[in-house]
Structure formats: C-alpha cells, structure tokens
Amino acid sequence: MLHTTALVLHILSAIAVFASLALDWLATAGLRRAERLQDVRPWVWALQVSAAFGPWARIAVLGFGLFLAFDAWSWQGWIIVALASWLALVLLGGGAFTGRTLRQMVALVNTEEADAAAPFASQVRVPWMWVLVLTRLGLAVGLVFDMTLKPSLVIGAIMVLVGAGVGLALSQRPSNASY
Numbered sequence: 001m002l003h004t005t006a007l008v009l010h011i012l013s014a015i016a017v018f019a020s021l022a023l024d025w026l027a028t029a030g031l032r033r034a035e036r037l038q039d040v041r042p043w044v045w046a047l048q049v050s051a052a053f054g055p056w057a058r059i060a061v062l063g064f065g066l067f068l069a070f071d072a073w074s075w076q077g078w079i080i081v082a083l084a085s086w087l088a089l090v091l092l093g094g095g096a097f098t099g100r101t102l103r104q105m106v107a108l109v110n111t112e113e114a115d116a117a118a119p120f121a122s123q124v125r126v127p128w129m130w131v132l133v134l135t136r137l138g139l140a141v142g143l144v145f146d147m148t149l150k151p152s153l154v155i156g157a158i159m160v161l162v163g164a165g166v167g168l169a170l171s172q173r174p175s176n177a178s179y
Contacts, residue, residue: 003071010064013057014144017089020054021137023047024093028133032125037109044105051102054093062086077153078146085143085160092136101126131171138167 023046030043065086069079142163146156 003068006064006067006071010061010068013060013064014147016053016057017061018140020050020057021093021133021140023050024054024133025137028129032130034125040105041109044102044109047102048106058086058090076150078150078156080153081146081156081160082143084157085139085146088139088164089136089143092132092139101129131168134167134171135164136167138170139164141167 027043027046027050030046031040034040034043062083065079065082069075139160140163142160145159145163149159150156151159
C-alpha cells in the first residue's frame, strides 16, 4: 500500500513538473512575441507561477522516486540516469540561470508605464531562456522514456541525451520573434 501510494505521488509530482515546464515554455514563447508592457505582464506572471510550484514539484518527484528506488528496484541503470537527469533539470532551470532574470523582469514590469513600447519588450526577450526551456523539455521527455522502458544505463543515458539534443535543436530554429 505504501509503495503504491508513493508511486501515485511520484507520477503526480512528475505531472506537476511537466506543468511547470509547459508554463515556462508558453511564457517564454509569449515573451518572444510581446511588444508592449500589457503583452509582457501575463507572461512574466506565468513565469512567477511556475517558479512558485516548479521547485516543489521537482523536490517531490525526487523524494518519492528515491523512496521507490530504495523500496523496490534498487539502483538499476535507468534509476541512475533518472537521478542525473533530475539534477540536470534542476541546474538548467534553477535560480542560478533564471531566478535573477525573472526578478529583473518582475521589477521592470512593476516600474514601467502601461504604454511602454518595443524597447521595453526587447528587455524581456532573453534568448538563452528559450534555449533552456526547450532543452529542459526535451530532457524531460527523454526521462519519461527512461522511466517507462527502464533500460540499461547506457541506453537510458542515450534516450535522455537525445531528448535534450532535440530540445536544444528546436530552440535554434528561426522564429518570427527577433532577438
């Protein structure tokens, strides 16, 4: 019963991680298209929401995952890949990369006038945030394959790296938004 409860909570935590990643993706894409302050505010707010629950979801998915690893499966290759992938997700999406930038965006949004034009919008277009968001999303999709198929260490690592590589490649595609 305890194992089943932990598994359900682990899956729900993973869903919350994906919700945070999806919100980051939508908000960053919205910021790429924004021209005026009124266009920027909702996307900055969305990033704030993601920043509020995303870290908790990542901690929960780790905690329940570790419980499951100790309880049932030991330390098979796919579990090691999952832990390394979790660490990469945290490092690529943590405060070191995005927290300071988000705080700057919030301060800018709260101080600018409502009719600010394109120069304001260019201050919230941060190209590397788009790269990080899509790389993290690709990594997370690769992680789902790893967790579902439970392969060896090498195959699991390849799946996660391919996912991250696809996300990175997609982030390099030209778009209508200019930086």
